[in-house]
Amino acid sequence: MKRTKTSKQWMTEHVNDAWVQRAKLEGYRSRAAFKLTEIDQKDRLLSKGQVVVELGAAPGSWTQVVVKKVMPGGCVIALDLLDFAPIEGVEFIQGDFTEDAVLQEIEKRLHGRQVDLVLSDMAPNISGIATIDQGRAEHLWELALDFSQQHLVSGGNMLVKVFQGSGFEGFRKAMGAVFKQVHVRKPAASRDRSSEVFLLGLEKRD
Template identity: 60%
Template sequence: MARSKTSKAWLQEHVNDHFVHRAKAEGWRSRASFKLLEIDDKDKLLKPGEVVVDLGAAPGGWCQVAVQRVGEGGKVFAIDLLEMQGIAGVDFMQGDFREESVLREFESRLAGRQVGLVLSDMAPNISGVNVSDQARSIYLCELALEFAREHLKPDGAFLVKVFQGSGFNEFLAAMRETFEVVATRKPKSSRDRSPELYLLGRRLKHGGSV
């Protein structure tokens, strides 16, 4: 079957992408690493010794950044529906975050640790039906926010990828109900045409995990 004009354009853009080439040259698993690097350089989220959770971790670009910056005293817990090659210092679990049994097993790995930073770069498999794709994306954001509410320490932070569209304003309101400070971030490595942006919540309003 012949490729569509859209897929050809994406492939051409990917081949010529500056950040794709940089990722290969510098040993990052994906161009997404540069998004977290830029945000962390600005907001200082990844502190030495910190416990970090990475939701939707594969192929591991964000885990690479996180484990490097929290150092040997820190710990990164990661989960994805897809398989991910191991990274030293990362406790990875393959499973569907939406399933209760998988979530409980993942939570058990935390062993009661309070989390300093929850990262979510989760996105649904794209069907091409915008209304459906957006609804599934917001649902993943809501699940990640619920996880952050339950496991973050009071002064912790939550960084989540959100696609602008239906449900975005409601999710932003939920973020503002949860955190004292909510900011938006659009890293340079996020493609201009992409409706994605990142919401950063800091300091839980109601005390955090117990």
Template identity: 55%
Template sequence: MAKKKFSKDWIHQHINDPYVKLAQQKGYRARAAFKLTEILDAEKLLRPGQVVVDLGATPGSWSQVVRERLKGAGGEIHGRIIALDMLPMEPIAGVEFIQGDFREDSVLRQLEETLQGQSVDLVISDMAPNLSGVGVADAARIQHVCDLALEFSASHLRPEGALIVKAFHGSGFSQIVDAFRQQFRRVVERKPQASRDKSSETFLVGRGLK
């Protein structure tokens, strides 16, 4: 019974969520688009001509935001967007998509081949592993995803590039922040207004490789 009530409450909250309505109006595939928009605005990141890698991209709202920001005055896209996810993604014009598990070497190699030696200006990751509810196991999964994003960034970011990842407050969070500080000159935590109040998600932004 409690589960049924929870799903009804969630549906009610979702339908009345102003960001859900705004996403529908603007043609974004998910309300998460506004989280990235806030972070990009606050950090003054991303401009036409840059190369962006979107990890865990499906359904594609973050790639949609990036695409808008890489558009020139004539509407053409200046730069590259390479999106990656285990799940399929409906095509987005101007976005190169790789379907595969980021944790597998073969998929990473495919991503590297697609980059053709180009350095990356921005890596974005809204990835969240499937959580079990067991604190220690979940903390390890979250940390693993963040570590992979950090490793990829260390190899492929320009010296002045940036990484945005989703993390969660709780067990293991301080270790993720420490790992960011070892790799980047500037690290900030951001909780966008579009994040739900009850959510423990916090986005970490690392800028400038050490």
């Protein structure tokens, strides 16, 4: 298939991207590692011994960051539709988070333990129709929030990737009903032109 002008431009930017080059140099699977690293440095989300559930984990760069911080003694359960190369200490589930069977599998792997931190980097497959894509994205945010409400320890935290647009303010308010603090984070490794931001919910309410 012939590449479009837009895809060629993206590839050129990607290859020349300083974050991509740094990720290769430091052994991370993608530039996204630095998004989580920056937020963690600011908000101190990760620590030894934590139980962490990561939704939308592939290709595994966030997972690499998490494992370094919570091991030894921690528990990391990662989920994605796509498979990725194994990471020592990580329990990986390949499946669709919108399906009840997948949720039940996560709960099974938890063995009754509550979760200290929920990370969600989930995003829907893009159709190109803005209203449909935003609606699908919002559904994933809501599922991640519902999971957090059900499984986080009191005082636990959640970090979720969202896209600014319709539904953003409503979802931020919904997070405010679950967490004592809600912050917007835009790490330096996020592309400026992207509507991607991260909502951070701190201290889950009792």
